[in-house]
Amino acid sequence: xxxxxxxxxxxxxxxxRLRSEVREFIDGWHGNRHGAAAFSGFDPEFSEALGKRGWxxxxxxxxxxxxxxxLAERLVVLEELLxxxxxxFAHAVAERQSGPLLLRFGSERQxxxxxxxxxxxxxxxxxxxxxxxxxxxxxxxxxxxxxxDGGWRVNGAKIWTSSAHRTHYMVLLCRTxxxxxxxxAGLSQFLVDMKTPGVTCRSIVxxxxxxxxxxxxxxxxxxxxxALIGVEGQGWQQVTSELTFERSGPDRFMxxxxxVEEFVTALKxxxxxxxxxTVGRLVAHLSTLxxxxxxxxxxxxxxxxxxxxxxxLKDLGTCFEQEIPETLRLVLPTEPEPGASDGYSAALANxxxxxxxxxxxxxxxxxxxxxxxxxxxxR
Amino acid sequence: MSEETRDMLHEAxxxxxxxxxxxxxxxxxxxxxxxxxxxxxxxxxxxxxADASRLLILAGEHAAxxxxxxxxxxxxxxxxxxxxxxxxxxxxxSAHSEQIRLGRTRDGWRVDGKLPRVPWGGACxxxxxVVGSGTAAQLIVLSRDAAGISVTSGRNLAGEPxxxxxxxxxxxxxxxxxxxxxxxxxxxxxxxxxxxxAGAIExxxxxxxxxxxxxxxxxxxxxxxQAVQQNIAFLATQAAAARAAAEAGSExxxxxxxxxxxxxxxxxxxxxxxxxxxxAAGQACAxxxxxxxxxxxxxxxxxxxFTKRLWSWRDECGNEAFWSRELGERILAxxxxxxxxxxxVPMAKAISGAAAGAxx
Ligand SMILES: Cc1cc2nc3c(=O)[nH]c(=O)nc-3n(C[C@H](O)[C@H](O)[C@H](O)COP(=O)(O)OP(=O)(O)OC[C@H]3O[C@@H](n4cnc5c(N)ncnc54)[C@H](O)[C@@H]3O)c2cc1C
Numbered sequence: 001x002x003x004x005x006x007x008x009x010x011x012x013x014x015x016x017r018l019r020s021e022v023r024e025f026i027d028g029w030h031g032n033r034h035g036a037a038a039f040s041g042f043d044p045e046f047s048e049a050l051g052k053r054g055w056x057x058x059x060x061x062x063x064x065x066x067x068x069x070x071l072a073e074r075l076v077v078l079e080e081l082l083x084x085x086x087x088x089f090a091h092a093v094a095e096r097q098s099g100p101l102l103l104r105f106g107s108e109r110q111x112x113x114x115x116x117x118x119x120x121x122x123x124x125x126x127x128x129x130x131x132x133x134x135x136x137x138x139x140x141x142x143x144x145x146x147x148x149d150g151g152w153r154v155n156g157a158k159i160w161t162s163s164a165h166r167t168h169y170m171v172l173l174c175r176t177x178x179x180x181x182x183x184x185a186g187l188s189q190f191l192v193d194m195k196t197p198g199v200t201c202r203s204i205v206x207x208x209x210x211x212x213x214x215x216x217x218x219x220x221x222x223x224x225x226x227a228l229i230g231v232e233g234q235g236w237q238q239v240t241s242e243l244t245f246e247r248s249g250p251d252r253f254m255x256x257x258x259x260v261e262e263f264v265t266a267l268k269x270x271x272x273x274x275x276x277x278t279v280g281r282l283v284a285h286l287s288t289l290x291x292x293x294x295x296x297x298x299x300x301x302x303x304x305x306x307x308x309x310x311x312x313l314k315d316l317g318t319c320f321e322q323e324i325p326e327t328l329r330l331v332l333p334t335e336p337e338p339g340a341s342d343g344y345s346a347a348l349a350n351x352x353x354x355x356x357x358x359x360x361x362x363x364x365x366x367x368x369x370x371x372x373x374x375x376x377x378x379r
Numbered sequence: 380m381s382e383e384t385r386d387m388l389h390e391a392x393x394x395x396x397x398x399x400x401x402x403x404x405x406x407x408x409x410x411x412x413x414x415x416x417x418x419x420x421x422x423x424x425x426x427x428x429a430d431a432s433r434l435l436i437l438a439g440e441h442a443a444x445x446x447x448x449x450x451x452x453x454x455x456x457x458x459x460x461x462x463x464x465x466x467x468x469x470x471x472x473s474a475h476s477e478q479i480r481l482g483r484t485r486d487g488w489r490v491d492g493k494l495p496r497v498p499w500g501g502a503c504x505x506x507x508x509v510v511g512s513g514t515a516a517q518l519i520v521l522s523r524d525a526a527g528i529s530v531t532s533g534r535n536l537a538g539e540p541x542x543x544x545x546x547x548x549x550x551x552x553x554x555x556x557x558x559x560x561x562x563x564x565x566x567x568x569x570x571x572x573x574x575x576x577a578g579a580i581e582x583x584x585x586x587x588x589x590x591x592x593x594x595x596x597x598x599x600x601x602x603x604x605q606a607v608q609q610n611i612a613f614l615a616t617q618a619a620a621a622r623a624a625a626e627a628g629s630e631x632x633x634x635x636x637x638x639x640x641x642x643x644x645x646x647x648x649x650x651x652x653x654x655x656x657x658x659a660a661g662q663a664c665a666x667x668x669x670x671x672x673x674x675x676x677x678x679x680x681x682x683x684x685f686t687k688r689l690w691s692w693r694d695e696c697g698n699e700a701f702w703s704r705e706l707g708e709r710i711l712a713x714x715x716x717x718x719x720x721x722x723x724v725p726m727a728k729a730i731s732g733a734a735a736g737a738x739x
Contacts, residue, residue, distance in 0.1 A: 002581070004581065004584075004618050008626065017727070019726060023726070079724070083720035084718075257719075257720065264710075264718075264719045267711065273704060276707030276708040276711055277700055278707065279710055280702065280703030280704055281699065281703040281707070283647060283651070283706055283710060284650065284651035286723065287627070287651045288620050288655045312616050315616050316620055366609060368612075369613060370605075370608065370612070372615050372616070373611060376584075376588050377588060378591060378603075378608050378612075
């Protein structure tokens with residue numbers, strides 16, 4: 001075994017049983033369909049329906065409304081939902097990282113009050129890390145929380161915050177002590193109700209025309225003492241463990257599967273050797289990535305540090321996603337057109353327009369490779 | 380096999396490779412690594428294919444010749460055919476049925492045709508191959524010194540013998556119903572090549588990291604330059620993916636032979652192993668050579684021992700294009716109304732159904 005080996009994932013019988021239940025549920029879902037949208041839609045009705053089935057926060061302990069399942073079972077449900085572009089974006093961040101964060105570092109009150117609502121599909125989160133002047137260099141964040149009587153006063157601004165305009169809470173990373181020699185010190189995380197006075201949100205339209213990410217301003221925002229998550233000054237360590245969840249899931253390599261499905265449908269009408277080869281190669285990548293992701297789930301279950309593995313997987317997975325339109329477009333000569341009646345043309349347009357973001361969000365590929373280089377002893 | 384025995388075997392192999400004996404192959408044989416897949420009663424260690432692949436990853440890491448993989452499969456097949464005295468059996472996994480004629484005369488079987496690029500085809504004692512598909516598949520074992528076999532020697536980029544055998548009216552040592560058909564044998568051999576490749580890729584990475592920390596230019600180790608770091612980190616992602624794909628492939632062999640998995644010819648992990656490691660190999664070689672600059676381009680430096688094997692192995696037993704097309708066609712030929720995802724990730728029930736059919 002070496003650093004780069006991914007342990008053999010566990011095959012979950014319960015998970016496989018769930019798979020057929022999830023498929024049945026999806027096939028019978030008559031609500032909103034988001035078709036080939038590259039990134040899943042935001043649909044509280046769907047989220048609540050999933051919550052009712054017990055398919056959100058499956059890994060959370062039962063007493064916090066979770067299913068008490070393992071991560072392997074959660075992965076089965078998640079990949080099945082991603083595979084059909086089910087509209088899971090409302091609860092996805094809360095279920096993937098904020099819930100686990102609160103369970104691990106949050107106060108008992110935070111856990112009791114919020115985690116069950118996440119599991120019910122009724123409570124959505126956004127992640128307040130990036131700032132106008134702090135992207136890859138996250139430790140340079142300038143949003144400040146100053147200790148005041150009974151709480152904290154926050155001033156500053158976050159940017160690129162996905163879904164900030166339609167989520168209930170933000171997990172905010174900010175400075176609680178001036179930057180010292182150790183740049184990562186003096187950072188803390190807070191639980192911020194998006195309705196708190198002084199929090200304002202302005203949406204930013206992306207190149208695909210979506211209203212997805214935002215600028216969020218904090219002007220003299222008062223947060224009570226119990227808004228602190230975990231330990232003051234430990235924000236960096238807490239974020240790092242959260243990012244492992246953010247970087248290791250199938251959402252990091254399946255976001256463009258919609259286009260691949262449309263491609264395959266079109267290819268069945270006009271088969272070619274090149275088309276078959278392209279499908280085979282994509283499937284080989286996909287199945288390797290799936291295995292690696294399931295392997296990380298096994299590591300996390302065994303409470304092993306998987307930060308390096310998550311960085312490797314996110315780099316591989318997002319490069320794979322990004323390559324999908326480049327690969328497909330050369331096989332079937334179709335001009336991409338957003339919203340076209342031809343499903344493949346519309347899906348192709350969608351993934352071309354979203355592809356640049358894959359290797360930026362959640363840590364750029366350069367930053368991830370920096371993490372990998374460091375672990376190899378190169379920095 | 381217990382975890383402990385498995386670790387011991389691994390340790391023992393590691394020690395041998397690290398020693399770099401001049402007669403590596405003889406030492407491996409003496410320790411029985413070529414027979415490791417056979418049951419203990421037959422002088423083997425009864426390891427699983429996944430364990431055997433782990434040994435092959437080690438072999439690849441130490442630029443050992445592919446012979447170990449081919450001899451492992453050779454022993455497995457020769458034993459199945461009940462042929463004794465094979466001290467160096469090899470396998471002709473790329474045998475094409477149309478190039479082989481198997482006939483039955485009054486005095487028994489005769490084989491004619493051509494076995495192209497057989498690993499150690501000239502030096503082996505026996506060569507095993509399979510013709511035909513499905514249940515009609517037959518396993519043929521030839522004794523290398525049988526009359527009617529002529530050899531044209533050839534080599535791969537790494538100098539490993541790849542000899543073409545022309546067969547004229549050869550009396551085979553055995554012809555029996557095969558435990559797997561020709562396509563499955565090719566798939567199995569491709570998976571073992573993937574394991575060797577995963578090992579060689581990991582070594583290219585290790586060499587690159589080591590050199591980047593030693594070689595000083597512009598007053599600092601080149602590993603301090605971000606351009607170099609980024610390339611090597613990318614190489615690391617390829618190494619990780621290659622190992623994961625090779626391991627998944629080898630586990631697919633065990634699951635199939637244990638009757639719990641799909642047949643190799645229908646297994647996605649089996650086809651994916653060679654596709655993914657083959658792609659990683661090309662990337663790994665390019666980056667490793669870039670990191671080493673001119674010194675890596677010399678005969679004297681050891682890097683080429685790994686990269687030449689990678690450039691060879693990726694084209695043996697079917698390259699990425701071959702397996703991609705094979706896999707893609709199979710998927711596209713499925714139920715036209717079914718999504719790609721559901722073809723790739725079948726329901727568990729469907730899996731066990733297929734397994735029941737495959738258990739032979
Ligand atoms: C669709 C989308 C959704 C997002 N959602 C969120 C969210 O919900 N919450 C949130 O907090 N953030 C979010 N982000 C922001 C994301 O985390 C940042 O964009 C990312 O961390 C990069 O920061 P940046 O955009 O400022 O780029 P920069 O850091 O300015 O980088 C620009 C370029 O320089 C390179 N670079 C920078 N530093 C180095 C270095 N040291 N070495 C080598 N190269 C370097 C980068 O790799 C990149 O190529 C989102 C981004 C996108 C695109």
